[in-house]
Amino acid sequence: MAFNNNIKIHEQFNVVPPSSTQPTTIPLTFFDIFWLKFHPVERVFFYTLPNSQSHPTFFFQKLVPILKSSLSLTLQHFLPLAGKIIWPSESPQPIVQYTPNNGVSLLIAESDADFDRVIEKSPHEASLSRSLIPHLESTDSFASIISIQVTLFPNSGLSIGISAHHAILDGKSSTMFIKAWAYMCKKTIETEEESPTLLPELEPSFNREIIKDPNQLGVTFTNKWIEIISKKFPNEKVNKKNLKIFALEPKLEDSVRATFKLTCEDLNKINQMVLAKWEIFDKNESKPNTLSSFVLACAYSLVCIAKAIQGVEKEKEKFAFVFAVDGRRRLESPIPNNYFGNCVLGHFIDTQPLDFIKEDGVYLVAKSIHDKIKIVNDKGILEGVEERFSKYSYLSSEGFQIIGQTGSNKFGVYGIDFGWGKPTKVEMISVDRGLNIGLADSKDESGGVEVGLVLNKHVMNLFSILFREGLCIN
Structure with missing residues (x-):
C-alpha cells in the first residue's frame, strides 16, 4: 500500500468465528443498497499504554493473542461480518454470504512514528493516520465487509484501525461491533474466561424482514448503481453486477x-x-x-x-x-x-x-x-x-x-x-x-x-x- 511510510507489517491473520458456526445468508435492504459502492467507513482508536504494556514483547506475546481470540468470539455473534458481499447471477440484488472458514483480515503492524505527534489534535500531515487503516478488499465478484489493523507504537501505545463496508454497517452498527469486541476483550483480560457472555444490549439483530420496502426502493437504487457503472465505463463491456467500491482517493498531498x-x-x-x-x-x-x-x-x-x-x-x-x-x-x-x-x-x-x-x-x-x-x-x-x-x-x-x-x-x-x-x-x-x-x-x-x-x-x-x-x- 502507498501509505505505509512508517509501518512494518508483522503478521496478517484470517480471524474466523468458532468452528461450530453454520453457513448464513442475509439479503440487503434498500438502506444497504443505497451505500453499495460508497467508500469504506474508516476509523482509528488510539490508546496510550504504559511502557510495560507497549513493549514489543508484551504486545506480541500477550495482547495480540487476546485481541485475536476475543475478535473470534465476537464474530460468533456478528457472523455476517466474516462473510462476503456477493451478487449471484440469479439474484436481482446483492446478498451477504458467510460460509465456514470465512474470516476477517487482521493486520498486526508496528510504527516508528512519533505517537504523540500522530495523536495531536492540531494540524499535521494527513498521511500519518491514513497508514493505520487497512485496505478493504473489493472486486468485481465480491467485497469484504470489515478489515482491521492493530499497530504498536513501541513504549507509547497502540492504534486499532477499522475499515468497514458502508453497505453493511452504518456508524451506529460499526460502533456497536467495536463496543462488543472491546467488551469481550476486556472481560477476557479481567476474568480469564475463555468465552465471556456478551451483554444483551450488544447482541445484534440481523432481521432484515423488519425493513419494509413498499415503494421498491431496493430496485430503484440497484438500477441506479447499474446505470452509474454503465456511464462510468461507456466503452467497456463490464459486469453490471460488479461489487468493486468506487472509493475516492484520499486527499493527502498538501x-x-x-x-x-x-x-x-x-x-x-x-x-x-x-x-x-x-x-x-x-x-x-x-x-x-x-x-x-x-x-x-x-x-x-x-x-x-x-x-x-x-x-x-x-x-x-x-x-x-x-x-x-x-x-x-x-x-x-x-x-x-x-x-x-x-x-x-x-x-x-x-x-x-x-x-x-x-x-x-x-x-x-x-x-x-x-x-x-x-x-x-x-x-x-x-x-x-x-x-x-x-x-x-x-x-x-x-x-x-x-x-x-x-x-x-x-x-x-x-x-x-x-x-x-x-x-x-x-x-x-x-x-x-x-x-x-x-x-x-x-x-x-x-x-x-x-x-x-x-x-x-x-x-x-x-x-x-x-x-x-x-x-x-x-
Missing part, C-alpha cells in the same frame, strides 16, 4: 488533518447567537427554545470551512451540505435499537448557493439543518430519496462544493475500553475522501463535540483562525 473541539460553553454561545438572529429574520415563525448540538456543531463548522475555502480559492463560493439521517426511529414500523445494518440515508439541506459564506451564514445554515430535520421527522426519512443520486450529480456539475458529514456525537466512542483504558483519541480517517466533517463526542466533557477535518494546509490555516475567532464573542 493536506493536513486536525480535530477541533466545541465545548458546552461554545455550543451555548453559538445557540444564543443563532436564536438572536432567528428573532430578527423570522419574526412570524416561532423559534425553537434551543438547537441540538448536532445542528450547532455542523452549522458553525460548515460556515468556517466554506469561508476558509472561499478565502483561499476565490472562485469557489457555492456550497451544499448533505448529512446522514438515522431511520431507526423514523420509520412506520419501529426498528429495534440493536438492529445491525444500515438505517441511514443522506439528506441535502435547502440553502441558497452563497448562504455558507454570508455574514449570517451560521444562522442560515443552522436554520436549514433544523428545518430539514423537522421535515424528515414530519414526512419520514424516505421523503425525496429517489432523487438523491440525481441531485448530487446536478450540484457537482454546477460547481458546488458538496460537504458531507460522517460520525456522530452520540456514539460514545470515548467509552470504548478493550481492557487498558479509554481511548486517548478517536479519528474518523475517511473524512479525507472528499470534503467532509467527522463528528464525535468529546473526550474531555460530556455534551461537547469534536470535529475532524482534512483540508488543504492553507485552507486549514484560515479555518483555524475563523473557528477560534468566531467563538470569542460576548
Whole structure:
C-alpha cells in the first residue's frame, strides 16, 4: 500500500468465528443498497499504554493473542461480518454470504512514528493516520465487509484501525461491533474466561424482514448503481453486477488533518447567537427554545470551512451540505435499537448557493439543518430519496462544493475500553475522501463535540483562525 511510510507489517491473520458456526445468508435492504459502492467507513482508536504494556514483547506475546481470540468470539455473534458481499447471477440484488472458514483480515503492524505527534489534535500531515487503516478488499465478484489493523507504537501505545463496508454497517452498527469486541476483550483480560457472555444490549439483530420496502426502493437504487457503472465505463463491456467500491482517493498531498473541539460553553454561545438572529429574520415563525448540538456543531463548522475555502480559492463560493439521517426511529414500523445494518440515508439541506459564506451564514445554515430535520421527522426519512443520486450529480456539475458529514456525537466512542483504558483519541480517517466533517463526542466533557477535518494546509490555516475567532464573542 502507498501509505505505509512508517509501518512494518508483522503478521496478517484470517480471524474466523468458532468452528461450530453454520453457513448464513442475509439479503440487503434498500438502506444497504443505497451505500453499495460508497467508500469504506474508516476509523482509528488510539490508546496510550504504559511502557510495560507497549513493549514489543508484551504486545506480541500477550495482547495480540487476546485481541485475536476475543475478535473470534465476537464474530460468533456478528457472523455476517466474516462473510462476503456477493451478487449471484440469479439474484436481482446483492446478498451477504458467510460460509465456514470465512474470516476477517487482521493486520498486526508496528510504527516508528512519533505517537504523540500522530495523536495531536492540531494540524499535521494527513498521511500519518491514513497508514493505520487497512485496505478493504473489493472486486468485481465480491467485497469484504470489515478489515482491521492493530499497530504498536513501541513504549507509547497502540492504534486499532477499522475499515468497514458502508453497505453493511452504518456508524451506529460499526460502533456497536467495536463496543462488543472491546467488551469481550476486556472481560477476557479481567476474568480469564475463555468465552465471556456478551451483554444483551450488544447482541445484534440481523432481521432484515423488519425493513419494509413498499415503494421498491431496493430496485430503484440497484438500477441506479447499474446505470452509474454503465456511464462510468461507456466503452467497456463490464459486469453490471460488479461489487468493486468506487472509493475516492484520499486527499493527502498538501493536506493536513486536525480535530477541533466545541465545548458546552461554545455550543451555548453559538445557540444564543443563532436564536438572536432567528428573532430578527423570522419574526412570524416561532423559534425553537434551543438547537441540538448536532445542528450547532455542523452549522458553525460548515460556515468556517466554506469561508476558509472561499478565502483561499476565490472562485469557489457555492456550497451544499448533505448529512446522514438515522431511520431507526423514523420509520412506520419501529426498528429495534440493536438492529445491525444500515438505517441511514443522506439528506441535502435547502440553502441558497452563497448562504455558507454570508455574514449570517451560521444562522442560515443552522436554520436549514433544523428545518430539514423537522421535515424528515414530519414526512419520514424516505421523503425525496429517489432523487438523491440525481441531485448530487446536478450540484457537482454546477460547481458546488458538496460537504458531507460522517460520525456522530452520540456514539460514545470515548467509552470504548478493550481492557487498558479509554481511548486517548478517536479519528474518523475517511473524512479525507472528499470534503467532509467527522463528528464525535468529546473526550474531555460530556455534551461537547469534536470535529475532524482534512483540508488543504492553507485552507486549514484560515479555518483555524475563523473557528477560534468566531467563538470569542460576548
